Amino acid sequence: xxxxxxxxxxxxxxxxxxxxxxxxxxxxxxxxxxxxxxxxxxxxxxxxxxxxxxxxxxxxxxxxxxxxxxxxxxxxxxxxxxxxxxxxxxxxxxxxxxxxxxxxxxxxxxxxxxxxxxxxxxxxxxxxxxxxxxxxxxxxxxxxxxxxxxxxxxxxxxxxxxxxxxxxxxxxxxxxxxxxxxxxxxxxxxxxxxxxxxxxxxxxxxxxxxxxxxxxxxxxxxxxxxxxxxxxxxxxxxxxxxxxxxxxxxxxxxxxxxxxxxxxxxxxxxxxxxxxxxxxxxxxxxxxxxxxxxxxxxxxxxxxxxxxxxxxxxxxxxxxxxxxxxxxxxxxxxxxxxxxxxxxxxxxxxxx
Amino acid sequence: xxxxxxxxxxxxxxxxxxxxxxxxxxxxxxxxxxxxxxxxxxxxxxxxxxxxxxxxxxxxxxxxxxxxxxxxxxxxxxxxxxxxxxxxxxxxxxxxxxxxxxxxxxxxxxxxxxxxxxxxxxxxxxxxxxxxxxxxxxxxxxxxxxxxxxxxxxxxxxxxxxxxxxxxxxxxxxxxxxxxxxxxxxxxxxxxxxxxxxxxxxxxxxxxxxxxxxxxxxxxxxxxxxxxxxxxxxxxxxxxxxxxxxxxxxxxxxxxxxxxxxxxxxxxxxxxxxxxxxxxxxxxxxxxxxxxxxxxxxxxxxxxxxxxxxxxxxxxxxxxxxxxxxxxxxxxxxxx
Numbered sequence: 001x002x003x004x005x006x007x008x009x010x011x012x013x014x015x016x017x018x019x020x021x022x023x024x025x026x027x028x029x030x031x032x033x034x035x036x037x038x039x040x041x042x043x044x045x046x047x048x049x050x051x052x053x054x055x056x057x058x059x060x061x062x063x064x065x066x067x068x069x070x071x072x073x074x075x076x077x078x079x080x081x082x083x084x085x086x087x088x089x090x091x092x093x094x095x096x097x098x099x100x101x102x103x104x105x106x107x108x109x110x111x112x113x114x115x116x117x118x119x120x121x122x123x124x125x126x127x128x129x130x131x132x133x134x135x136x137x138x139x140x141x142x143x144x145x146x147x148x149x150x151x152x153x154x155x156x157x158x159x160x161x162x163x164x165x166x167x168x169x170x171x172x173x174x175x176x177x178x179x180x181x182x183x184x185x186x187x188x189x190x191x192x193x194x195x196x197x198x199x200x201x202x203x204x205x206x207x208x209x210x211x212x213x214x215x216x217x218x219x220x221x222x223x224x225x226x227x228x229x230x231x232x233x234x235x236x237x238x239x240x241x242x243x244x245x246x247x248x249x250x251x252x253x254x255x256x257x258x259x260x261x262x263x264x265x266x267x268x269x270x271x272x273x274x275x276x277x278x279x280x281x282x283x284x285x286x287x288x289x290x291x292x293x294x295x296x297x298x299x300x301x302x303x304x305x306x307x308x309x310x311x312x313x314x315x316x317x318x319x320x321x322x323x324x325x326x327x328x329x330x331x332x333x334x335x336x337x338x339x340x341x342x343x344x345x346x347x348x349x350x351x352x
Numbered sequence: 353x354x355x356x357x358x359x360x361x362x363x364x365x366x367x368x369x370x371x372x373x374x375x376x377x378x379x380x381x382x383x384x385x386x387x388x389x390x391x392x393x394x395x396x397x398x399x400x401x402x403x404x405x406x407x408x409x410x411x412x413x414x415x416x417x418x419x420x421x422x423x424x425x426x427x428x429x430x431x432x433x434x435x436x437x438x439x440x441x442x443x444x445x446x447x448x449x450x451x452x453x454x455x456x457x458x459x460x461x462x463x464x465x466x467x468x469x470x471x472x473x474x475x476x477x478x479x480x481x482x483x484x485x486x487x488x489x490x491x492x493x494x495x496x497x498x499x500x501x502x503x504x505x506x507x508x509x510x511x512x513x514x515x516x517x518x519x520x521x522x523x524x525x526x527x528x529x530x531x532x533x534x535x536x537x538x539x540x541x542x543x544x545x546x547x548x549x550x551x552x553x554x555x556x557x558x559x560x561x562x563x564x565x566x567x568x569x570x571x572x573x574x575x576x577x578x579x580x581x582x583x584x585x586x587x588x589x590x591x592x593x594x595x596x597x598x599x600x601x602x603x604x605x606x607x608x609x610x611x612x613x614x615x616x617x618x619x620x621x622x623x624x625x626x627x628x629x630x631x632x633x634x635x636x637x638x639x640x641x642x643x644x645x646x647x648x649x650x651x652x653x654x655x656x657x658x659x660x661x662x663x664x665x666x667x668x669x670x671x672x673x674x675x676x677x678x679x680x681x682x683x684x685x686x687x688x
Contacts, residue, residue, distance in 0.1 A: 195609030263568025
């Protein structure tokens, strides 16, 4: 697949978990809407970043895409084929091209397996080559991720956090995949090690033309690696755009609040800027607010927000937001600015 | 004289593999109404130095030396009873994980009120509860009266951290030690907690020691910064001096590895390798093996803290001041 073509396309992907009560006659008492109606596409060779706070459904979405979870409804098109209902052999062959890197490099590596076995396992599972070529491939992968052949026979506990993440990356690369879903790959690491892993992921992308779906809660890291960024809140994408769109001109109040909450590593800017401090906590996904999901914490909420759920929309291009009263100016001059919905925009954006 | 003065603090642990020198020669001071940030990677000794100051380490494994003057009292020399009296009243501490530091089988109200009652036997139960309620209100917990009857598991992470802060502040401590209080929290919740610590500092005039590995949080909150590496202070100074004219190669590495702004085209600066083992630390500068400016001298002589441009700005590095200043000028907001 050449770069620029769509490699992954989600269409109204939804994942609901039933909450049941009772042992024999399990009654469904509620539905947890973890991912609700998410659509997007990623072009080959690009990186799509997904940000949001814990519980917003980003990991569930990742797990649905690699089919560790079965989506409730919607389509997942990978290289033009709907993989959302695949099983058995067909699913197995897709999983060669579609792999995942996990957040916690300790719990995602089997402590009783040697590094060579961990990295070589995908090759063995897919019966790729002979044992001699597999061994050579493991050596090659070790070099590729910045480890060396003397690490071949060691166990995961002998490595630091950053090195373990490198092992996880080597395992993901073993079968030369096309798309890698990275679920918080650096959030468990120290800053200087984070930088090493991000550089490695960027180098690998340049070398092999990999496509990434990059999930993180750190806005700066997502901006750094992504061509396009999606902000999720309670199972929905509330705003999406290129990194410039989103970081220089956020329109959804939630994106704005996230950006303003992010600590800025520059004392002059940090201590003199406008903070938007959201009140309260994220509502329970079991009992979602009516209308717009963000309205309970939104400083701009108006009566219509509790009635009509806003859809993703924007004037042109890929920058879109789901809000009845989007922000017009950024950065804000004072914290009060976020409370003043611009009347003109407010009226035109509302509608069935 | 500053409220807290730590001078030449050493802490080591005896383990089966030998002596681990976790903290070696750490000195700093904090005054009323000031926030001191301590930054460094995991294992650099930030938490251990705080636990040493609070005398919360088991004496069987840890040995501590140096001088820790708090309001005229040497904490390392104080008796157990004196410490008991100071902890929670004059010096309070907030830990990283609010779930493990709250007792899961007691109600929030009881736990917060206990902190007040334990230091004031004359306080009646009703009064203690009233103070607990006032404190929960002060830290921004909605419907505080109902929350007094909740158990920790019924609250979200941010709420639990607020309860911890309420508990720490109920006796109006002169010094608050916060050990990565926002690391486990989401960014919007972190912003709420930082805002809270900011107002408490201005309203109560308490001194705060804030331990973190997040340089962004330091820039947001702190007046002074101590940068630690492998048990030692490598740089110390005002927050503007350290961020705009950093002097130590390790600080350059930390600041350079931040994914920051519009540098998509440029590779992130990363510090090669990993910190040395504290069982057998290298002689000379402990950062030498990862330093890109390393010289022969660095491997043998240990650099002492020397003063650097700026007010009360110190660095432990052998590099010539001109080289350091040139490098420092490349940082955003630097003098160049």
